[in-house]
Amino acid sequence: MREAFRDELAALSGQLAEMCGLAVSAMERATRALLECDLSLAEEVIDDHECIADRNRRIEEAAFRLLVLQQPVASELRLVVASMHIAADVDRMGALAVHVASVARLRHPECAVPDEVRASFAEMGAQSVQLARTAQEVLLSRDPDAAARLRDEDDAVDIEHRHLFTLLLDRNWHDGVCSAVDVALLGRYYERFADHAVEIGKRVVFEATGGLPVYKKLA
Amino acid sequence: MREAFRDELAALSGQLAEMCGLAVSAMERATRALLECDLSLAEEVIDDHECIADRNRRIEEAAFRLLVLQQPVASELRLVVASMHIAADVDRMGALAVHVASVARLRHPECAVPDEVRASFAEMGAQSVQLARTAQEVLLSRDPDAAARLRDEDDAVDIEHRHLFTLLLDRNWHDGVCSAVDVALLGRYYERFADHAVEIGKRVVFEATGGLPVYKKLA
Numbered sequence: 001m002r003e004a005f006r007d008e009l010a011a012l013s014g015q016l017a018e019m020c021g022l023a024v025s026a027m028e029r030a031t032r033a034l035l036e037c038d039l040s041l042a043e044e045v046i047d048d049h050e051c052i053a054d055r056n057r058r059i060e061e062a063a064f065r066l067l068v069l070q071q072p073v074a075s076e077l078r079l080v081v082a083s084m085h086i087a088a089d090v091d092r093m094g095a096l097a098v099h100v101a102s103v104a105r106l107r108h109p110e111c112a113v114p115d116e117v118r119a120s121f122a123e124m125g126a127q128s129v130q131l132a133r134t135a136q137e138v139l140l141s142r143d144p145d146a147a148a149r150l151r152d153e154d155d156a157v158d159i160e161h162r163h164l165f166t167l168l169l170d171r172n173w174h175d176g177v178c179s180a181v182d183v184a185l186l187g188r189y190y191e192r193f194a195d196h197a198v199e200i201g202k203r204v205v206f207e208a209t210g211g212l213p214v215y216k217k218l219a
Numbered sequence: 220m221r222e223a224f225r226d227e228l229a230a231l232s233g234q235l236a237e238m239c240g241l242a243v244s245a246m247e248r249a250t251r252a253l254l255e256c257d258l259s260l261a262e263e264v265i266d267d268h269e270c271i272a273d274r275n276r277r278i279e280e281a282a283f284r285l286l287v288l289q290q291p292v293a294s295e296l297r298l299v300v301a302s303m304h305i306a307a308d309v310d311r312m313g314a315l316a317v318h319v320a321s322v323a324r325l326r327h328p329e330c331a332v333p334d335e336v337r338a339s340f341a342e343m344g345a346q347s348v349q350l351a352r353t354a355q356e357v358l359l360s361r362d363p364d365a366a367a368r369l370r371d372e373d374d375a376v377d378i379e380h381r382h383l384f385t386l387l388l389d390r391n392w393h394d395g396v397c398s399a400v401d402v403a404l405l406g407r408y409y410e411r412f413a414d415h416a417v418e419i420g421k422r423v424v425f426e427a428t429g430g431l432p433v434y435k436k437l438a
Contacts, residue, residue, distance in 0.1 A: 064300065071290045081283065081303065088304070169397050177399040178388050184400040185407065 005070050012062055012083050013139055019055040019090050020136040020200070024129055026052065026097035027193060031125030034104040034186070035118065037111040045101035052094035059087040078210060082203040086139070089196040089203075093132060096193040103182055112182045114175040120164045124190045127157045131197040138201060144208035150201030157194040161187050224289050231281055231302050232358060238274040238309050239355040239419070243348055245271065245316035246412060250344030253323040253405070254337065256330040264320035271313035278306040297429060301422040305358070308415040308422075312351060315412040322401055331401045333394040339383045343409045346376045350416040357420060363427035369420030376413040380406050 026045050033042035063084045066072065072080055103112045113121050131153055138147045164187045167173070168180055245264050252261035282303045285291065291299055322331045332340050350372055357366045383406045386392070387399055 064296075067286070067296060067300070068292055073287055077283075077286060081286070084300070085303075085307070088307075165400075168400060173396050177392050177396060180396040180399055181384075181387060181403040184403050188404060188407065 005066075005072070005076070008062075008066060008070075009076060009079055012059065012066070012080070013142070015055065015059055015062070016083055016086055016090070017136050017139040019052060019059065019087065020093075020132060020139055022048075022052050022055065023090050023093040023097065024132045024136060026094050027100070027125070027132060028129045030097040030100040030104070031121070031129070033101050034113055035111075035122060035125070037104065037108055039105060039108045042101040042104040042108070046098050046105070049094050049098045052091060056087045056091040060084055063087075075207065075210070078207045082207045086200050086203050089199045093193050093196045096189045096196075099189045100186060103186055107182065112179075112186070114179055114183070116173075116175075117164060117167050117183055120160060120167065121186065121190075124157060124160045124164070124187070127153075127160060128190050128194045128197070131157065131194050135197040135200040138204050142204060142208060144205045147201035147204035147208070150198050154194050154198045157191060161191045224285075224291070224295070227281075227285060227289075228295060228298055231278065231285070231299070232361070234274065234278055234281070235302055235305055235309070236355050236358040238271060238278065238306065239312075239351060239358055241267075241271050241274065242309050242312040242316065243351045243355060245313050246319070246344070246351060247348045249316040249319040249323070250340070250348070252320050253332055254330075254341060254344070256323065256327055258324060258327045261320040261323040261327070265317050265324070268313050268317045271310060275306045275310040279303055282306075294426065294429070297426045301426045305419050305422050308418045312412050312415045315408045315415075318408045319405060322405055326401065331398075331405070333398055333402070335392075335394075336383060336386050336402055339379060339386065340405065340409075343376060343379045343383070343406070346372075346379060347409050347413045347416070350376065350413050354416040354419040357423050361423060361427060363424045366420035366423035366427070369417050373413050373417045376410060380410045 026048060029041050030045045032038060033045060063080050066080050067077075070076075106112070131150060134146065134150055134153065138150070164183065168183055168187075173180060245267060248260050249264045251257060252264060282299050285299050286296075289295075325331070350369060353365065353369055353372065357369070383402065387402055387406075392399060
């Protein structure tokens with residue numbers, strides 16, 4: 001029985017990592033759709049979100065079933081509880097990728113991102129996707145040190161995000177209000193996406209150590 | 220023993236409602252700080268957030284302890300699991316109120332909100348605070364019908380939010396890019412605050428009915 005339970009726990013981790021992989025792919029494609037003004041790619045990301053939402057529901061159901069049937073304690077209970085929180089984080093990451101794709105779609109055939117902030121979005125997109133990929137690996141390795149490092153890696157996203165606002169609020173911004181609003185909201189979506197990857201790391205540390213996560217970022 | 224457990228569950232609901240009351244107060248004061256350019260009120264909201272974050276930790280610990288010690292099943296298990304999700308939602312609501320207060324502080328002694336969108340923010344502020352207040356009541360009454368109505372009430376916030384963007388993207392916007400960026404992000408904070416109140420309603424419905432929440436808004 002316990003062995004079957006451990007198998008179910010491992011399966012749950014596998015499902016989480018797979019779900020996180022879907023969010024990685026969604027943000028990667030959303031960024032490409034944004035930078036290359038690719039309408040069909042943007043629509044693909046938007047349509048695919050139902051898959052991520054469905055995974056969230058299934059993981060929550062599976063975790064709930066484990067709580068009812070196995071009444072886990074200690075580290076196993078922490079793992080089950082953390083899984084529900086992590087699935088919710090990944091679901092939000094998917095939703096944020098959809099927001100990016102939606103802006104790309106809304107402005108098509110124009111490009112939502114003016115030339116002067118293009119490099120900044122390419123950078124933030126790459127950093128965010130990389131963070132999510134690390135979160136995905138950590139969901140399988142359960143390595144608390146790698147999980148804790150996600151927080152440090154997020155600093156690069158925050159620096160790029162601040163740089164974006166410097167460009168945006170510069171007196172030389174000539175792309176108008178509509179474009180400035182798009183850029184500000186897009187920046188926020190990337191920043192939040194990366195924050196959720198950090199939250200996943202925090203949960204993995206919690207599982208491994210039993211300590212409640214203590215740091216909190218007000219993003 | 221079971222009676223003691225029921226008392227603990229009731230206490231948990233009480234703590235959640237109290238925590239939600241803190242978020243109501245935070246957003247109410249943040250809105251006042253924003254509209255009246257009140258620096259000390261803005262700083263008060265920012266300083267007070269630690270209280271909300273601390274409640275989140277304590278509720279999560281209490282819920283975890285109940286899972287370990289009481290191994291609840293059925294509706295009681297749903298209640299404990301939902302409590303953890305709800306505490307996380309309320310924590311985000313508090314963080315979003317801090318964001319509003321931070322914009323007010325950043326622009327002081329100027330007012331972050333230009334006259335032409337002032338009424339819009341007053342409206343969105345009142346609606347969001349009212350939604351959070353309903354969520355707080357629902358946490359005590361556990362009335363699934365009232366909880367489900369939160370979603371309909373959120374429509375008013377969405378309508379006002381869209382109206383705000385109409386004003387912002389109008390050709391007559393003369394307040395410049397910096398102000399437009401503030402207004403766009405502020406609008407987003409209110410919209411997300413209200414969404415979290417809706418999420419709380421969804422969780423209460425889930426507890427009452429045992430059905431997993433099916434609607435999902437990509438905000």
